[in-house]
Amino acid sequence: VSSDQGEFDVLAAIVKDGMAVVEVCFIRGGRNLGSKSYFPKGSGDSSPEELLSAFVPQYYLGKNVPTEILLSHEPEDRDLIQDVLQTESGHKVSLRKPQRGQGVRWMQMASTNADISLTQRLSSRSNLLQRFEMLQDALSLDELPKRIECFDISHTRGERTVASCVVFGLEGAIKADYRKFNIEGITGGDDYAAMNQALTRRFTRLQKGEGKRPDLLLIDGGKGQIKEAQEVLEELNLSDLPILGIAKGPERRPGEETLFLVGREGEVTLTADSPALHLLQQVRDEAHRFAITGHRQRRAKARKTSTLEHIEGLGPKRRQKLLQQFGGLQEVQRAGVEDLAKVDGISKSLAQKIYDVFHGDH
Numbered sequence: 001v002s003s004d005q006g007e008f009d010v011l012a013a014i015v016k017d018g019m020a021v022v023e024v025c026f027i028r029g030g031r032n033l034g035s036k037s038y039f040p041k042g043s044g045d046s047s048p049e050e051l052l053s054a055f056v057p058q059y060y061l062g063k064n065v066p067t068e069i070l071l072s073h074e075p076e077d078r079d080l081i082q083d084v085l086q087t088e089s090g091h092k093v094s095l096r097k098p099q100r101g102q103g104v105r106w107m108q109m110a111s112t113n114a115d116i117s118l119t120q121r122l123s124s125r126s127n128l129l130q131r132f133e134m135l136q137d138a139l140s141l142d143e144l145p146k147r148i149e150c151f152d153i154s155h156t157r158g159e160r161t162v163a164s165c166v167v168f169g170l171e172g173a174i175k176a177d178y179r180k181f182n183i184e185g186i187t188g189g190d191d192y193a194a195m196n197q198a199l200t201r202r203f204t205r206l207q208k209g210e211g212k213r214p215d216l217l218l219i220d221g222g223k224g225q226i227k228e229a230q231e232v233l234e235e236l237n238l239s240d241l242p243i244l245g246i247a248k249g250p251e252r253r254p255g256e257e258t259l260f261l262v263g264r265e266g267e268v269t270l271t272a273d274s275p276a277l278h279l280l281q282q283v284r285d286e287a288h289r290f291a292i293t294g295h296r297q298r299r300a301k302a303r304k305t306s307t308l309e310h311i312e313g314l315g316p317k318r319r320q321k322l323l324q325q326f327g328g329l330q331e332v333q334r335a336g337v338e339d340l341a342k343v344d345g346i347s348k349s350l351a352q353k354i355y356d357v358f359h360g361d362h
Helices: 048-060 078-089 101-139 191-207 223-235 275-309 316-326 329-334 337-341 348-359
Strands: 007-016 019-028 031-038 068-071 094-096 147-156 159-169 179-182 216-220 243-247 258-261
Touching: 007 048, 007 101, 019 048, 019 101, 031 101, 048 068, 048 078, 068 101, 078 094, 101 275, 147 191, 147 275, 159 191, 159 275, 179 191, 179 275, 191 223, 216 223, 216 275, 223 243, 243 275, 275 316, 275 329, 275 348, 316 329, 329 348, 337 348
Parallel strands: 007 068, 068 094, 147 216, 216 243
Antiparallel strands: 007 019, 019 031, 147 159, 159 179, 243 258
16 A cells, blocks of 8 residues: 555554554555554453553654554543653654545555454464463373473583573463573583572572462473482472473484473373474473573673683773773783783783783793
8 A cells, every 4th residue: 555645653453362463554655664563461351442542652652753643443541642742752743543535544454464463473372372282181281381491501511501491381482581590619511410500599589489480390301300300399399390301312303302201100202293392392492592592691701801810910990991991802912011001000010911821921
């Protein structure tokens, strides 16, 4: 749809089957520059009018506000919202529901896009729910596992170990609840001790009222890691929490994973095309990705400071000044003694120490 004129946004709101969507279309110079779908949480019981009443002021806060905004439904506090947007933007703003002409055609397009987006999201949620239900059947759980937490360990030859915890619910990944744990005080490469430490820290916090209790604990690993999880939960009086281990098969190919459920004899068998297995693979892969990301960040941070940290007389403030002056560790490494000594707080003797550390004369 296009026309010769128009500088406005078009907002269409739909609420259906416990989910809400607001489609925002951007019309500039009479042309549609694209649209974006928003799915506000906790709005499944709202009316479209209530949805737009809450959405519009939040959406335009801090943004460039067009002079005209077309709405699929008119909120009761339309005038108030309009006044607020005018005050914030410093120019006149018109909020209205189109009644005729080109505006109605723009709104029909936005509403169609909103309906398609919502249908796709509902379908995706339905498929995810089906996966959770099939997992419940496969594991013979009494209740639907609406919240799964998965733990994984990452390190490089035992150094800078990081444990990850990712969370999945019926709506998919709950990234706000993801956690990383920097593992300390263990023998390098001891994944069992690392798993024990991460789980102890996570579930000790739960005992203190921090965070939500999962319905299923997924461990990326075999019987050794599962045993650690079992011991931690028993010690914290959480032994009723189901624990499932997922270990890669001998060839490490997807579909050949080995599954162990604490309390069940033998392995849990799922076919390679099982939606329940696909859910577990998705959660496991996300935990693996998140653990590797955390480990790489920790390793990169260590590389920037670890060499300097071991130089006697070079405290945190001097290290910071040094890095700021030269712009990074590599530049510090390239600098001569005279250049190093020019940094505030770095004496000639300390500059010589720094130089020697990087050039093998220590």
